[in-house]
Amino acid sequence: MKIKNILLGLSAFLAISISSANATPNAYVTFHTSKNYLVHINNGYTALEMLNYPLALKEFLTAKYIDDELSASYEGLGRVYEITKNYNQSLKNYQKALDLISPKYAQDMVSKINHYRANKEVKNTLALYKIILSIRPEAGLQVLYGDQNKKEKNWQKALVSYQRAYDFQENPQGYLRYLEIKYPNKEYERYLVNKYIQKNLSYPEAHFKAGLVNLDKGNYYNAINEFSRANSQITIPDYENKYTFYLAKSYYKLGVSNINKPVASPLNKAIIYFDKYLKIQPNSSEALFSLANSYFYKDIANSNSFNKQLEQTEKEFEKVQKLPIQDPEYLDKKKDLNIILNKKYNSNFFEKTLETLERIRSLKSYDPGVYYSLGNTYFKKGMMSKGFYDHYKNMNSEKSASRDKTYSYFQSSIEQYKKYINKNPKNNGLVFYDIGIVYYQSSKLEPNRTILPITEENAKEYERWGPKFYKRDMLGHSIANFKKYLNYYPHAKNSAEISNLMREMQLAMIAVW
Structure with missing residues (x-):
């Protein structure tokens, strides 16, 4: 029963050894802990499940006493203090856990934590700590592989690495099978992995990086899927907004993939997400230009959608053009033609584009x-x-x-x-x-x-x-x-x-x- 109640990630008891940052990352997983330590970690999270915070605190402190060089006890303490709203102690223990792990696969997020702490953004800091500490070491390693492959322009290998990263994070059984193959003679370690595996983990940054590769290679449907998943997995405004921008950009690229025949549906989606992004970053010149372009090509697409109907209506009108202009049949066909013309040549076309461009021009420093x-x-x-x-x-x-x-x-x-x-x-x-x-x-x-x-x-x-x-x-x-x-x-x-x-x-x- 205890096994099912475990909410602790592999980062609690796994450590990664990474080679030189300038070389292709190479790592191995080591399990340097004792069964007694893990029992107290297990008991601590079980107590949390039962809302018994004093007992949880006692168990995590005992684990820390057994081995204060492992991050699991500090992460558990951070969780207890966060729940009990002792935020200073929570931040202190989460930071200690992070220092012990020293995740090279999340340096951008670590920098963002420092920014949040400097600006006393406690809510965002706590949320980001939990995201980083939840990343499985092997999943983080795959992101490093992906970054290196991308740097070397091995796009397909980079994409595979990013996909493997979030698969390791989100598919625990698949991750177990991977470890069984990679470490076939370590039954005890695999037992621990199985015991402490989480089923509700996510890796939004891996999805984001996979989305970037797809976007760069013109695989817009795949990019949309990756950015959408990244967006759905995080509530930290800075990251959510970053994912929103690239989601909008992917919809825009899809809508104008054939510039001579833009498609309105994805462009409408692009407009929605650019608007959402601009609510947080209202002066983003890049987003405003992209929004203007989305409106521009959407109106072209909408106008083009009447081409066939106009062609047919014109043919019908040509049949009655020689009739007197007061003839009922002439008047009917002329009316039909005017209706379709007013739709195709809508006077409101491009007004939103012009409005957005004027918004750019009103910025203090504009392009x-x-x-x-x-x-x-x-x-x-x-x-x-x-x-x-x-x-x-x-x-x-x-x-x-x-x-x-x-x-x-x-x-x-x-x-x-x-x-x-x-x-x-x-x-x-x-x-x-x-x-x-x-x-x-x-x-x-x-x-x-x-x-x-x-x-x-x-x-x-x-x-x-x-x-x-x-x-x-x-x-x-x-x-x-x-x-x-x-x-x-x-x-x-x-x-x-x-x-x-x-x-x-x-x-x-x-x-x-």
């Missing part, structure tokens, strides 16, 4: 790259607006309000790109390509005269030529920016894309007159 992202977003909003659809479907010169909005989005895009250039005079030149594209697409629109880009220098030309000069003006700006881009990337002159674009714009310039 100037936010202007580049704003430029991209305004351009995409213009390209995915009903005004641009009207241009292609209504080739007459109708000056619609929706087309004016599209034009304003393009102008906002150019404005933001120029701000980016001002903030980054030594930028890589790609922004000039983007500006050239925006001007080129702007040349295809014909906005109202009231919002034409008329200045003192070009007022007479606009007055004389009107829309013709607008198109020529936009094309001229486009060509000028492409030439700036080619100054940075002269080899691009030979690319078919650039050659075709330049030729197309030259022909468009000629066609204007």
Whole structure:
């Protein structure tokens, strides 16, 4: 019956010997204790189960008297003092247990404990002590193997080591079988392992590290699974938030794994977890940019989801286009088309992206790259607006309000790109390509005269030529920016894309007159 009541981890009586930190870790498990010592440890935890704290304290103190160089008694004392709310003594004994174990496989957590103690975060300190002290030595050793393999870029071996680490921790019977194979002639030691094994242990950091390998290698489903398990196994805010960020990042990567066909479902998940992370780290520029990108591609995915329906609706409308516009059948088909258009070209698309980017810009110290992202977003909003659809479907010169909005989005895009250039005079030149594209697409629109880009220098030309000069003006700006881009990337002159674009714009310039 006592065996079933044991809650003590292997760290209570196992010690690891690790080779040089700069070499591949090599370790062996030794069992340097006595049966009498273990009986008192067993009795101490049995007393804890029975809520008999004075007896538990007596048993752990007796074990400490028998051998004060083993961590189990100090860990037990720490537990008794924690339960009885004598936190100073609890911290003191947990630290002594940790010093005796000296876990090289948890140095980051040990550093975090020192941080928590310095800031008097007692709750988090106690929780982290228990996590470290619960790690089975062989499980910790596998994490060291994984870290070394990752350092050497042996990704698959690293992943196997991390998986083995949490399997040793969470699967006691599997761990026993491993020890029986590794130590076939140590029946007494295996008896002790079986006697003191815990069935409710976890190893969130091993799951986290396995998740990082999967994320780096593009195995996003596996990464999501690992980060989710890590997240579910810990309640310490710093670690929970770290796992949350990478869980969000994995969902984002999954959602944009095919950048031309983003998927809304994982991007919605990414948004949820980035929001959760930002509640604790509201000024994280990386998380805010990632959140903005998640909104951006989610809206693209949602718009794309109406493509097939729009194509079919357009075909139906084409059948009645020659009917009088008051004809009931024409009106019905036109109504159907407008409904699907309003869904595909939703005016709210990218508003959340813009809102998040403005949030970045409001930070005291922000990344100037936010202007580049704003430029991209305004351009995409213009390209995915009903005004641009009207241009292609209504080739007459109708000056619609929706087309004016599209034009304003393009102008906002150019404005933001120029701000980016001002903030980054030594930028890589790609922004000039983007500006050239925006001007080129702007040349295809014909906005109202009231919002034409008329200045003192070009007022007479606009007055004389009107829309013709607008198109020529936009094309001229486009060509000028492409030439700036080619100054940075002269080899691009030979690319078919650039050659075709330049030729197309030259022909468009000629066609204007």
